[in-house]
Amino acid sequence: MASQPERAALHSNVSDSSVLFKADRQFAVTEGGEYTYTQDGGGQDGYPYQTDYPPQEEDAASDATEGADEDEQMYEGEYQGVPHPDEIKEARRAARAEARRKARQAAQQEEEEENLPEQYETIMEDCGHGRFQWMLFFVLGLALMADGVDGFVVGFVLPSAEKDMCISNADKGLLGLLVYVAMMVGALVWGGLCDKMGRRKCLIYVLTIDLVFSFLSCFAQGYGFFLFFRFCSGFGIGGSIPIVYTYFTEFLQMDKRGEHLSWLCMFWMLGGLYASFTAWGIIPHYGWGFAIGSEFQMHSWRLYILVCLFPALAALVGIIFMPESPRFLLENARHDEAWMILRQVHDTNWKAKGEPERVFTVTNIKTPQTQEDEFIEIQSETGTAFQRWTVRHVTMLQQVCRFPPDYHGLGVWFPDMIKYMQYEEYESKVRVFHRERVERFHFNFSLVNQIHREGEYVHDKFANIEIKSVKFESSLFENCYFEDIKSTNTFFENCTLKNTVFYNTDLWQEKFKNCRMENTTFLHPKKGCHLNFQEENDIVIYMVSFLGSLAVLPGNIISALFMDKIGRIRIIGGSMLASSACTFLLLLSFSQGAVICWQCLFYGASVAAWNGLEVISVELYPSSKRYRGTAFGILNGLCKFAAIVASFIFAAFIGVTKIIPIFLAFAALVCGGLVALKLPETREKILS
Numbered sequence: 001m002a003s004q005p006e007r008a009a010l011h012s013n014v015s016d017s018s019v020l021f022k023a024d025r026q027f028a029v030t031e032g033g034e035y036t037y038t039q040d041g042g043g044q045d046g047y048p049y050q051t052d053y054p055p056q057e058e059d060a061a062s063d064a065t066e067g068a069d070e071d072e073q074m075y076e077g078e079y080q081g082v083p084h085p086d087e088i089k090e091a092r093r094a095a096r097a098e099a100r101r102k103a104r105q106a107a108q109q110e111e112e113e114e115n116l117p118e119q120y121e122t123i124m125e126d127c128g129h130g131r132f133q134w135m136l137f138f139v140l141g142l143a144l145m146a147d148g149v150d151g152f153v154v155g156f157v158l159p160s161a162e163k164d165m166c167i168s169n170a171d172k173g174l175l176g177l178l179v180y181v182a183m184m185v186g187a188l189v190w191g192g193l194c195d196k197m198g199r200r201k202c203l204i205y206v207l208t209i210d211l212v213f214s215f216l217s218c219f220a221q222g223y224g225f226f227l228f229f230r231f232c233s234g235f236g237i238g239g240s241i242p243i244v245y246t247y248f249t250e251f252l253q254m255d256k257r258g259e260h261l262s263w264l265c266m267f268w269m270l271g272g273l274y275a276s277f278t279a280w281g282i283i284p285h286y287g288w289g290f291a292i293g294s295e296f297q298m299h300s301w302r303l304y305i306l307v308c309l310f311p312a313l314a315a316l317v318g319i320i321f322m323p324e325s326p327r328f329l330l331e332n333a334r335h336d337e338a339w340m341i342l343r344q345v346h347d348t349n350w351k352a353k354g355e356p357e358r359v360f361t362v363t364n365i366k367t368p369q370t371q372e373d374e375f376i377e378i379q380s381e382t383g384t385a386f387q388r389w390t391v392r393h394v395t396m397l398q399q400v401c402r403f404p405p406d407y408h409g410l411g412v413w414f415p416d417m418i419k420y421m422q423y424e425e426y427e428s429k430v431r432v433f434h435r436e437r438v439e440r441f442h443f444n445f446s447l448v449n450q451i452h453r454e455g456e457y458v459h460d461k462f463a464n465i466e467i468k469s470v471k472f473e474s475s476l477f478e479n480c481y482f483e484d485i486k487s488t489n490t491f492f493e494n495c496t497l498k499n500t501v502f503y504n505t506d507l508w509q510e511k512f513k514n515c516r517m518e519n520t521t522f523l524h525p526k527k528g529c530h531l532n533f534q535e536e537n538d539i540v541i542y543m544v545s546f547l548g549s550l551a552v553l554p555g556n557i558i559s560a561l562f563m564d565k566i567g568r569i570r571i572i573g574g575s576m577l578a579s580s581a582c583t584f585l586l587l588l589s590f591s592q593g594a595v596i597c598w599q600c601l602f603y604g605a606s607v608a609a610w611n612g613l614e615v616i617s618v619e620l621y622p623s624s625k626r627y628r629g630t631a632f633g634i635l636n637g638l639c640k641f642a643a644i645v646a647s648f649i650f651a652a653f654i655g656v657t658k659i660i661p662i663f664l665a666f667a668a669l670v671c672g673g674l675v676a677l678k679l680p681e682t683r684e685k686i687l688s
Contacts, residue, residue: 130350133349139322140244140247141264141266143206143243143315146240146271148274149271153214153275153305160301164299175226177644178227179234180644181231181640182235184644186234187238190240191239191629191637194239194246198325198328199247200319202243209237211309211316242635245617250327251345257564257687261614262615265610273549276543283542324341326339326341330365342360421595431450439459440460443465449468452471457477459478460477461480462480462483465485472495478498481500482501483504491513492511495512497515497520501523503523504526506526544599551603555604555611556608568615568682569680572612572613573676575605576669579669582601
């Protein structure tokens with residue numbers, strides 16, 4: 001058995017060996033972030049204590065360990081800046097804990113984004129449906145009414161405006177085309193902007209632009225300025241539909257959306273009724289109005305445009321007092337503003353219901369990831385900005401293309417079809433005079449709807465008469481006298497005029513095509529176009545538009561009552577198939593009365609599909625990722641584009657046959673009704 005001194009010496013040798021083992025370890029960091037060590041020296045099996053070291057004295061060894069615990073020894077690697085193994089383990093534990101924390105945070109963020117629609121739906125149910133929604137309903141309804149009015153204004157004022165501004169048939173077509181193009185562009189632009197700037201702010205801009213430029217168009221004396229002002233007005237009001245439906249939807253709970261959005265659609269019908277009724281009462285009396293000097297004329301059609309501004313003005317005043325959509329604010333991480341608005345909705349509704357003591361109990365709303373954060377993540381994971389933009393918009397267009405073809409263009413045809421039938425009827429009654437010779441005769445009666453071919457007029461006098469829709473072809477006028485003539489759609493083609501005088505007439509040189517003039521004089525010609533104050537415009541067009549707008553009332557009521565009961569898909573599909581049958585029956589219509597009858601049936605049947613599409617559009621596309629307003633704007637822009645294409649098709653084929661345009665409309669409606677059945681049902685879908 002070892003003695004006490006021997007045991008002390010043995011303990012000292014073991015301690016020295018342990019210290020040497022620690023000091024000789026050299027740490028290195030690998031690529032994976034792990035710490036390893038290497039050993040200096042070349043002893044067997046790589047153990048450092050087997051290397052030759054100078055021996056230490058016993059006393060020195062004893063002094064090194066005397067009175068010190070083995071666990072409290074100083075780590076010699078600390079002098080070389082090498083981390084302790086315990087520190088390495090602690091760092092690894094901290095890294096793993098941080099990774100787990102980030103994973104939990106990401107999972108919680110994803111859960112919050114998924115739960116926001118459910119939470120928002122719960123909040124809207126707690127707020128209830130009452131006075132606030134009804135106030136917003138009427139304000140947004142007036143904005144929708146302004147859009148309906150704007151769709152009729154140009155068509156109603158053209159018959160009178162063409163007299164003031166010498167608008168030719170080609171120019172009239174250009175005006176109608178540009179207005180629809182402006183509304184199409186406005187829908188695309190403002191639909192996207194309302195997802196970025198806010199629903200309320202964009203609607204204020206839209207109504208302001210429409211009001212300013214519509215007001216200026218009232219006083220435009222030249223066709224160029226009138227065209228520009230109406231284009232700008234159309235660009236403004238074209239964005240109202242996507243904004244209005246998106247805005248109102250985000251204040252409605254799930255079981256109220258279908259019904260109340262359908263009721264909102266009725267305001268567009270009211271806009272058509274308002275425009276038709278006021279036009280019927282104001283425009284035909286062309287002499288109404290006043291003049292300022294000889295350059296500025298304020299006739300009835302200009303007063304009519306002013307009257308048509310009232311719905312937009314009332315909507316603008318009302319929307320100023322309405323708040324922003326809280327759903328839009330939440331999607332953009334503006335939590336406090338959204339909470340204040342939701343509380344306002346809650347208190348307004350329950351106070352009106354006689355429960356002012358009811359408290360808004362929502363204290364925390366989970367806010368999803370902001371658009372800026374999402375953009376940073378996308379930027380770090382995908383390609384260029386253009387590639388990201390392309391992917392996003394192609395995806396949106398693919399979703400938009402799921403919707404059935406639009407049928408709006410057929411509504412543009414009905415007034416034109418009535419006009420064309422009137423023109424055909426008028427042409428069928430034209431009187432043709434061939435090779436007549438009239439000498440020393442005084443024409444003191446009007447010439448209306450006549451064609452004179454190869455006639456001879458010698459020493460004749462035309463005084464104080466109206467010449468309307470008259471054409472002189474290859475005729476001779478010799479020693480004739482024209483005085484105080486008022487003409488409309490009257491032309492001279494391939495005629496010869498000798499020693500003839502035109503005094504105080506509106507027969508200027510542009511109305512003489514390929515004519516030969518010898519000693520012909522124009523004295524005091526009337527500048528501009530003829531203003532016929534006695535002639536009243538045809539009121540049939542106003543009546544047709546009025547009846548067409550009124551005919552959608554039953555369809556609106558039916559769609560509002562049954563939208564939530566039988567579903568959006570059945571409403572859309574059934575309505576489009578029913579309206580396709582009305583379109584097909586147009587082939588059997590050979591009179592104005594029959595066309596008006598089928599027009600009313602078509603409007604009444606198709607409006608339910610229109611309402612269903614409006615409802616399903618705002619329900620299918622999410623508020624997040626800025627889709628809802630943008631997608632709705634694209635759809636509404638396609639609607640306007642369909643109207644433009646329909647006008648071109650009608651103009652191209654109506655002179656040949658009406659079968660082709662009617663068949664194209666019929667095919668589009670049938671295909672649309674069948675495609676609609678493939679859309680997902682959204683009546684029990686929470687607003688995503």
